[in-house]
Amino acid sequence: MKPSTVIQRGPNDPGLTNPGRRQILMGSASAMAAVSLLGFAPLAKAEEPKTLPDYAAWKERNALIVHSTNTMETQRGAIGQGVITASDRLFVRNNLPAPPESIVADRDAWQLRVEGVKNPKAMTLGELKQIGVATVASVLQCSGNGRAFFPHGAGGTQWSVGAAGCVMWTGVPLKDVVAALGGLADGVEYITSTGGEELPAGLEPTQVTVERSVPTRALEHALLAWEMNDEPLPLTHGGPLRMVVPGFYGVNNIKYVKQVAFTENQTGVKIQASSYRIRDVGEKGAPNQPSMWEMNVKSWVTSPLESAREGRTMIYGVALGGTVALDKVEVSVNGGRTWKPARFLGPDLGPFSWRPFVLAADLTPGEYRIVSKATDMNGNSQPEGRMDNERGYGHNGWSDHGVTVEVG
């Protein structure tokens, strides 16, 4: 951990100012027990754990909000201007406890089974590395990033803005693996990836297996990644091998991936069939509801968060377009009444990366509501409001993501 990297925390982070707001979410003691079994701290424990869990002990503690053993978010003020999120500040969200460290002892020995191709095969990571390689920058973002802004009390980790980061991934293009195995089998519609986590004893496997299907349109850019930000992929983030689906929500980027199957249908496990589905508040999840696949256009301010001195203030933030490159970001210091174009900072790392932005504003003393609004190359802009949905997914409304700043 680097010393002297104290992060400014702002009152605009709902996860910090209303720590008790979402405490009463679990309906029964058995549900609580199941949650504990999965490694989540019960939500009723509102206090942040003091230390990082062992498998993430190398992270920069001061840059993170530790929600639970398996959920850590980057502080809003800890997001920098360097395009690529430093690995030690990147958020963590595991659906199951991480496998033991031993799985990264001999990385090249890790086995991946590939099904749904003309010549199905089990291959080691060492063999995969001989097939091809690409490096792509893409945003990793939890489907529930922004959940804390929903007023109806959406269940799950109360992420503010920090369940997102921009990562440089290196691995073999999935389409190269498919080509090496004779091409896709007939009738294939989905890429179904399975995580290598050990399943908790006593639970029905279909209820807990981390397995996700994405449409085969994702094949063009998907990677089986073994490196993150110029280093071997840490266990914390899915090493030795992770499915990376650029532009898709984090849950589709399966960690410790042990199988990739090209399938006619989506997997029937819970995390696909009923979880990560957009539905009205109060409704149960079902396969006919939209799944959390491509990310939408989004941005948020990262500085200032609380206060600024009178005069010239640099307003910083980050913006992403999901699978579509960004066109522009506008910033308002009066809650959206008037807007000014922000400037993108640093090199453009491609359509799946995020872009830091900056606007220099001259501010006289007073209170300001600073908001940002991104527009992608297809003309999609962030909406003002949120789209209420049961689990608080996919929030990209600009109003909630703003910050209130006192200038004086």
Add this chain to the structure above:
Amino acid sequence: MKPSTVIQRGPNDPGLTNPGRRQILMGSASAMAAVSLLGFAPLAKAEEPKTLPDYAAWKERNALIVHSTNTMETQRGAIGQGVITASDRLFVRNNLPAPPESIVADRDAWQLRVEGVKNPKAMTLGELKQIGVATVASVLQCSGNGRAFFPHGAGGTQWSVGAAGCVMWTGVPLKDVVAALGGLADGVEYITSTGGEELPAGLEPTQVTVERSVPTRALEHALLAWEMNDEPLPLTHGGPLRMVVPGFYGVNNIKYVKQVAFTENQTGVKIQASSYRIRDVGEKGAPNQPSMWEMNVKSWVTSPLESAREGRTMIYGVALGGTVALDKVEVSVNGGRTWKPARFLGPDLGPFSWRPFVLAADLTPGEYRIVSKATDMNGNSQPEGRMDNERGYGHNGWSDHGVTVEVG
């Protein structure tokens, strides 16, 4: 430190295979004492220190060769494919012991004096941050990177290839600071930056002050940087504020910068006047010799280093053009008899960044001499040989930088 990131060490690293080769360099006991005073381990202590020094304790030990308290190089096998070098793997080279950690306790309070402008002024980092901002990726490389390959026994740290990395810097463009202070004074030819290190007692300040002059042509791209790789600039790498001169050798990127003076002449301190000068073997340094300013075109292989399996082998490396964008990299597996074009990996971060490259080669059993040769957009290619010079600076010959690999 991330666990399970063991790095392959190859016998091609001269700093490792010939640890005693350069032991007898210091001419007298008093010279040895002076070196110790400056924080270097005496060269006669050929064994690597077991631990990282306190100010660099957050670094990834397994990725580094620790030459001394103030010199740590990235292992050849620890350079990844992610374009930006992870901060915890970046080499360290301090000319004086690092200042105390207290100087990054209140970063925005750090003072910089600007001289040689129409309105000279002392400014805090907080004030500098209001002037402007830019993010640029650039290679940081020690002038002596590759020194270990010189046969004449060039004095100084025996860097192999690892005194280099590609970093994303964020800071205020120096030209914006100049504009804010009324423009350059008349007759200015150099940008002279001074480091904020405490000078060792008992030594003549002009002999030890870290102060470097670069020509004003560097003004176009120079930055006063406060962030590195999306994080506040660590003390280890010059935080809270560092002069960054993209495309220029590391020594010109003054750490803990406390003064920037635009001057008619180069500074007269030793590190400028006689050190970091290209001269014939046996000659003394003098101001009329070429100074280590712009870097030359260069590349080296990072994998494989020692052995590879029969069949398809992915040959990786990195290439840089200094201040000129790269045109191409060619790779030879037979010591330069025949060449094949390599492919650049990942996004292009601009002319000052390096570019990872890869070539897939089909290799039958045997011994291979793998070399790489980069060419910049002006048509400059790496030479085959080295340009012998007293201090072993600026080595970009492709032959010495190759690796011998056993395939079987």
